[in-house]
Amino acid sequence: IRFVLFTAIFAGAAGFTTALIMQFIHSVSGWIVLIIVSCIILFFIRSFVSGKLEYVFGKTTDYEVMLDTELQKLDFGKGHDTVLESFPKIMKQYITCQGLDILVSDENMNLQTVYSDFEHHNTLSANLACFEYLLSQNNVVLTKTELIANYLYDSIRDELLDVFETTQTEILISMREGQKLIGCILLAPKTHSAEYTPYDIHVLSNMYSYFFLVIYYLRNISKQDIIVTIDREVEMSDQIIGSIQNYKDTLEAHGFSMDSIAYSAHQLGGDFIDYITLNEKRTMFLIGDVSGKGLSASMSMVILKSIIHTYLQTISDFKELITKVNRFIKDNLPRGTFFAGLFGIIDFPTNTIYYLNCGIPLMSMYISSYKHAIEIQGEGRVLGFVKNIAPFLKVRKITMHKGDTIVFTTDGLLEATNLKGDRFGSDRVGRILQENNGAKASQIARTIYNNLLDFILRKIDDDVTILVLKYNQQGVSKN
Template identity: 35%
Template sequence: MVFLFINIIACAALIWASFNIDTRYGIHKSTHPLINLVLLCATLIGLMALVMVLCFWAPVKLALIVSKAVFTLLLWFSVYSCMYLYMFPEFKPNKTITVTNWVLNAIVFVVFFFVPGAFSAVNITLSGTYEIVSNKVFSGALASFYPLTWFETMNMLYLFVIPFVTMIVTLVRAENMKGMLDRQRMRLCSLGIFTEWIVMILINLGAKKVPLMWSLIMLSFIPQVLLFVQAACTHEIIDFKTSTRLETRIIFRFIIPALVAGSTFYFFWPLLERGKVLFFLAWVVANVAFNLLWYFLTEFLVSKDFMRDRKYEPFFEKALAAIKYEGNGNEIPKELFHAFHKYVTVSHMNIMLDSGEGALETVWADDDKKFSISFEDSGFDILLNLKHPIVFREWLARDYNVAPAREQLQKILSDTGAEAFILLNEGRRIIGLLLLYKKMDKNIYMDYDYKAFTKLYSQFFLAGYYMKNMMNESVVGTVNREIRMSGQIITSIQENMDLIKNAKVDAGYKMIPAHNIGGEFIDMIRLTDTRHIIVVGSMNGKGIAASMNMVILKSVIRTFLSEIKDFKQLVEKVNLFIRDELPKGSYFAGMFALVDFSTDTMYYINCGTPALFVYTKAYNNVIEVQGEGKILGFAKDIGPLIKVKKVKLAPGDVVVSCTDGLIETQSIRNEAFGKERVQRSLIENLMYPAGKIAQFTYDALVKFTSKELDDDITIFVMKYLGGSK
């Protein structure tokens, strides 16, 4: 009964694992050969449990038919495993492999079901031994030269000979692989076949002591399947140090508990004579008690440096957040490299920035090497189109999306000697490049690095943008940058908006900085054909500091949208970024809106906007809908302090949002322009397009003040036209 439960539990565990492989390891196709392999192994183990039941309690003929089917499936599984290795790692369609697979499977089926005496009966002896009656392949004199039965021959051929040939071929193929990672993966797969043999031999040896252990024979494939999964999902080169650490973790987490489970099983075996319940209860209680204590001890041990894995992201993020963005910024490159060097184990780094002359130039390198990369024929346009600013040498060789630019991008890596680079861009404007060289542990840049770099991209952009604009002239070679950069920043903001092109909406805006540069902020971001994000507001401060924070924030919002789908969570994350990453004291006042054209609804969050007006055609009236709001950048947990509100929009309705500069600007008589004048201007200009309404409102402000404006002004207008999408 115990062995029956072990088979059932193992079957259920493999089925559960097959459903988690895609989400946990990034294998997204439900028909992937690896998932099929896991499910086939689970089926084998489940059917073995069924064979046990049938052999004890079912008619003999039924037990024989099911046993034939199970052992046929067993050998089919072995064939499928070998074919899997021949196709690994690319799994390209191959007619030769497909035909070979079918031929080998057909041979098994014919021998077990149609060759007389090849599989004639199954018996369970009084001692619990499982016997399969099978005639010898040859009779007479030939039997003395080849005494094996049909069943033994098929097992030897399909479980040892064919897998052995496959293992040798796989190892040879591995040596001819260019990529170190693919080479390692194929070696792991070969190791899987070897572990299957070891476990199978151990189970057969154990069956001599406990005959019913024959029922666990299908479990010998589990280590093979697990190593196949590990091979498909590993994304790092396992060096000696990593291997030692991994093996130590496996010993502590799996092997020692498994040995204890086996030892206690053997120790409590005499209790079986006194009752199955007593034996099973004693074994379970002993193992549960041990594993609970062992779990806490193991968790303590693996938290130590000598056993900690390579998941550096939390520590790397803290190091990046600790970089001080103040002064002329000359220490920023050193602090950035120190973080990469310590946590990513980068050996060297080269920082390149836009020289303003159509090329990227080295501004800092720990090894003092200098390079120049022209924007022309660089392949960067392809990366910008793909929104893929992070490039690794290994990824570049196998990703077909970058095929048109592969040669140019590989040339950049070859000419500089780098193994990876991070392109720093705001929209389609490139500001810099981080060249990363080989890791000190000789490992490659892997998927974990890509995920970590993607998550922390805003930190790299922040460092690059600050260096571009704040480092001294000897490092960057710019003078009078506030005037020089003003046009670029404003143009960048305007050109990188996803202007709303839905037929239901006419949107326009007016944004005027008081001193050439400011922190005024408007962005329109297309999510789908029917959904748009709108952000209107301003960063505190004036001049270059405010404009720099504004551009950084704009880029960060778009980065966050690629990983966050919840509207409120987006605002919460933006708040944390402003609070923790931008210079101390930075804050954003404005509003975030999500317009859903399919339901004629606008969802919005007030983040300290002074006014949000909605003109409703039905009542021919302008109302304020902003409600209470909280400025972003002060509270650590702003979630409970902000609310998502919504307003239904009908044809003819108009939405107006503005910053405090419009409402609070005073005339020469010290009278504020105020909300009433904004509302009046809206009513008076309803017949004009949205852009004209914004312009006329600004013109009214200029006329009202009769003096030069001393505050930044932003006005956003959205006329809802209704009708079809």
Template identity: 25%
Template sequence: MKKNQFDLNASLYQQSFKRLSNTTDVRHLSEMFGMVLLENFDFCHIAISFKRDDNSAWELLFTTDESLEDFCQFCAGTNRFCMQLIEHPRLLGCINLPLIDHSRLGIVLGALKNSQKFAAQHEATLHIFLQQLDSAYQVLLFKHKERDFMFSQNHRIVQLTGLFDSGVEISRLKESSHILQTALQKVLALTNASKGALTIQKDDSPPERYFYPQAFEADAMKNDGYVISVNFVLNKEEYDFSLYHKESRAGVVPFDATDRLLLQAFCRQVQVSLENQFFYEQSLEKERLDHEIYLAGEIQKRIIPETLPLINGFDLHAVNVPAKFIGGDFYDCIPLKDGRFFFVIADVAGKGVAAALLVNTLHAALHAHLESFKDLTAIVRQLNRIIFESATTEKYLTAVFACLDVSTKTLSWVNAGHNPPYILKVNGTILELNASCLPLGFLPELPECLQLHTTLQAGDGLLFYTDGISEAMNKKGEEYEARHPLKAFMKQRKNLSAEVFLFSLLEEIKDFTDGAQQSDDITALYLKAGHNTNEKSACQLKDF
């Protein structure tokens, strides 16, 4: 060995590992390791070869003597680590180094210069460098996985952004506790597949299967021409993701190359997660979820009004408390050209980007058709057709549409399967605005759609709300409405202004849930007749 060869200190090892871990590929790594050996030992020659798997040939990556390539055969006999001496005038020995991904490095060491003996100190130092080589290869794999994963994530973000801009539907389901089921649901949503299956096969054991949205005969559909599959093997288990029947407006169509890329990206993500890179995977998962939640949140911010119009003779206030996982609540109050005011409150079934996109569709369609608004039933029927054409099979929305004639205080409404708004009359009775048609998106045409009417009097209070209020749960799993009926709450606070009324309602829900995670958006709109709204508090967005 060269200068103070048997007294290599920690600084020398740190420098060598830094050089090895900063390489860009296995060839670069091999070249750098060869230089480290030449700088620290008096080997006459060195050759380093790489074998990707048992079925691949050895590939020479670094050598100081091309003729040493013929000696790679000495490394071929085992999949285990070994370092053996060779009785050859030009060679000292060879090393077989198995790597974490089942590839191997074969290192042929030339004889020491000046007929030096390979002492125990040489062997100990060489072992340290070999350990550094193995660790540097793992770092290299980690960087490659990170690069591949970020590429797939950026591709998905671009696709999501494109879907937002063009208004094309997308479905993304809320994350579940099981990563495999969650991945299956998400890839179905992004590719518009109607169903999917994940099969896990280990040895001769019965396969473990996951289905979405429900169990079906996957094997019988394998060869119908409308399926894509991607599989990988991990820890002697084969994971097979299969998607079936991509849906479009033209019906069932074949999957395209982008769909396959998305499916492959998801499989890579799942594989990384299952390799127990816990901390790294958790950080990536959080970043991905935060970005998708941010995008969905931006959709809602654009359509939920920051202020509400002032209505002479009425006090109006609204609140919206988004859940951690973006839902599909929406409300608005729109002044019409003839002096009337149009109210809407809606709730899309489900969560996430797909729900936000459907709300965005409702918002755009509603504003487009209000330009020629005459009749509530006509506009509701038209909105139903649009939602049916835009939504996936399991997406629909409930809503209440109402129109207020300020001059006569007449309220007309259509309730499309939504929680019934309550009118607290000045005499203490409560009127429910019950459902008068099906939710939007169930059927292409509504079989029945009734427009109903009532007259508001001074002192009457009208509460629109979504099920995020009535179904808010505490840590015991109890729902707010079951323990604290909204009708009783309204009667107890009948003299409050609209803003104070809703603030009091949120505070009571907060006390009831007592820190339990909010599972759905909380949205409410309160209209009180006979009062005027404070201009500064026309609308307020609150955080829990």
């Protein structure tokens, strides 16, 4: 039907028009001009009709948007079996492949088959030279045809051909975490003996973030009972309490105190706090919110924390770190994922906080010398919207004095509403901070949280994270 409507009819019309022109026009130059003009007119009419009827016939090649939409709907909260049923079904429908294999690396760095349309049960070493080469070249999608034709793969061709032959597949999509291969997806030939096109490779490359999330889930989350997952990796209160206990002594030895409260409205959430010792004189802290809800947001949060720790092993420049984190979010986490938060560095010798605001909704500071609380937002942009965030990054600094206190919060606190629809808001946080400036960091955090509960008089329906940093004086004892 598509061929008849969009090709045969218009080809016939072009031929008929040409015949009429040649019958009634006797000038060769006239033939050429009129035939060209008539063909151009018919071409535009064809394009117009094709566009109008596209919703009836669909698109034969442009399936990227539809595939993206379906992959966004994957619900990791429904469990391992549902993911392994839904994901391959979506891939086979839109990629039109005969089937696929999914391999995930275990603790011994062996790739084990966790799903196969062909009853394969393969075990491959993730440390094979061919995989290491693909990681070093950052080659995510490789076809069997390219492997055979491209001389760049001479050194690993035999090894990879053996992988393709063993699995009876045509395309290898590899997923990495740092410099480790954590899994791969192998696609069988297309249905009806069709060839994979450059468009298919383009789409598969663009969908990498979804493939990464599926592999990460199968490798790290689905193998564990969900309660264990919450306790060990995802539940916000446990993460934050554990982090604070590890860093309390370091902070107090330098005259600082820090405490926080976190409430996850859906048990699983994307809010997080992290503390990272850079050296004896500096400590980094993070507070932020990864977009989304439930297990998907929590997985993105855990992945993001992991990649930040990885980057810090090789990156010493503050802005470069944020630039690379932004690029990772843009390229590797599901489309539409963003991070709103703040990266801060405490420089103990100078009592200075260097920070990059990446969309933190509130930084409220009580300045003891002024006896007043003010907002010190600074300039910043949420990570994950643009590929190059560097032009928008500006490092700010605050030198703290005895009694100075800073409160950082995510949007769940500020946007909470009471029964009348009034927002909790930043002004209320400032007043609480000013009225309780003499209290400890832990007491200030608790007071803000209790005021929130009194204000809304109902169950909190969004994640709430509050971080309080206070400078007391040098040499504060633990007692």
